Amino acid sequence: MHLIREESALPIVVGGIAALPLYPLRPAGLAAFVAQLAPTQAAYLHAVGFTAKAQELLLLPGESGVAAAVIGLGGERSYRAFGDLAYRLPEGAWQLQPGDYRLDDAVLGFCLGAYRFAQFRRGGRAPALLQLSEPALAAMSHAASINMARDLVNMPANLLGTVELADAAEALAQRCGAQFSRVIGAQLDVEYPTIAAVGRGSPRPAVVAAFTWAGSQAGVDSAHISLCGKGVVFDSGGLDMKPAAGMLRMKKDMGGAASILALARIIMEADMPVRLSVRIGCVENAVSGEAMRPLDVITTRRGLSVEIGNTDAEGRLVLCDLLAQASDEKPDLLIDCATLTGAARVALGPDLPALFCNDDAWAAALLACGEAIADPLWRLPLWHGYDAWLDSKVADLNNVSGNPQAGAVVAALFLQRFVAPGVRWAHLDTYAWNDTSRPARPEGGEAMGVRALAEAIGQMAAAHKNLMVEAVE
Secondary structure, eight states: OOOOOOGSSSEEEEEEOEEEEEEEEEEEHHHHHTTSOHHHHHHHHHHTOOOOOEEEEOEEETTTTTEEEEOOOOOOOOOGTTTTOOTTSSSEEEEOOOOSOHHHHHHHHHHHHHHOOTTOOOOOOOEEEEEEESSSSSHHHHHHHHHHHHHHHSSSSTSOOOOHHHHHHHHHHHHHOOEEEEEETHHHHOOOOHHHHHHSSSSSOOEEEEEEETTOOOTTTTTEEEEEEEEEEEOTTTTSSHHHHHHHGGGGGHHHHHHHHHHHHHHTTTTOOOEEEEOOOOOOOOSSTTOOOTEEEEEESSOOOOEEEEEOHHHHHHHHHHHHHHHHTTSSSSEEEEOOHHHHHEEEESOOEEEESOOOHHHHHHHHHHHHOOOEEEEEEOEEEEEEEEOSSSSESSSSSSSSSSSHHHHHHHTTTSSOOTTTEEEOOOOOOOOOOOOOOOSSOOOOHHHHHHHHHHHHHHHHHHHHHHHHH
16 A cells, blocks of 8 residues: 655646646736737637636637636635646646746645545546646645645545554655654553553554654754654544544544654655654554553653543543653654644634644744745644643543643643653644545645644754854854
8 A cells, every 4th residue: 555645646747748828817917818819719708707816717719629728816825726726627738827826836736636535436537737847846745745644644544554654654764765663562562651551452553653864964953853743543532432423534533643744754855954853653542351441540651640531532642652752852843743632623623723832933933834825823822720620639640631621722731741841842733634625625634734834844944054054154
């Protein structure tokens, strides 16, 4: 099962074949465009009332049928303006014409909108192809990385188990020249006791997949970025079992790990001047005689004891040992991604990942990057007034609160207990799913916030490199 999508799988061709012209237009440029058309085409465009509003597509007739296409951009300045073209345009190649848009936005939107999870379906039409004069490497890398994450999230849980998710991480590491390792079995019990406890109820073994990488321009003083992901391949809730409706999308409970792998791929393919560490906890939360029970007490890697108030709050248990290990290495930045709480979705809905961060400057940078590239995040507080809600009478802390309010905040506060003091840390509580299809966002698995994280890390890496150069000079 090959789950690492290559850029060659994108609907992009670079030169070499016949293609029809595709004109992206804004309302301000419509009159000038019409003036240079053949009279019959100009008359047709006027007759159908084309105004160049966003997502408005018009096929221009010619002697042999369709001669060209015009896509309205309206006031949309993001990749989404191009996000529904791949299946609205007739099959074949289309060559982008110059206009008031960014090429990277066009390529990214076209490729993300062309994505379909069709491994198990027969038939269906192929997407149109976008012809470029030269590759748009960054946009193509971002699209392939996001689509890779979508594949992982969309894959049925009977085919993507714990070992298969770890295998996908290993395949990515090998592709990018990273050093890979995995921890399983008795070693896992010792090094990651909470991950082992969560996975004990499943016949599929829990695995921690990890790799390290350094950019070609990275040295010992380069920024160290550490990434952790929740990789629960299916979440039944454990003995505190979810209702049937609550399990329907639980194959996506490894969406945090998929997002982390997408982010790592973008960083590595961009050859950012950083040192990178990646850890994902691959586990299934199942029901059996071996499953952890409510009111069990587990001692974590950090040494803190945790009372299990609810077995369905397993994601924070998967992450806490990873965060403890990662933060003890004192990285310049620690990030985790997880499909952690329904409370975040109640607060922010499906489109906005909840951002928790212990550093205001870094949080502001993340929010600004998300805003600039249409990959939004929304910050929620690490409100320490709720810390006491995690108190336990028999252990150092409980994995849930007895108070039903502020569930996403309380989950983030739990994770923060395992982050070493002084380490800059950001936690994304993400939905990892599109409930409906919209331009560039087909229904199904999604990697939200990944491009915002990559943009901010790229800026941080460049600034860190400049500081190092200045220090040497």
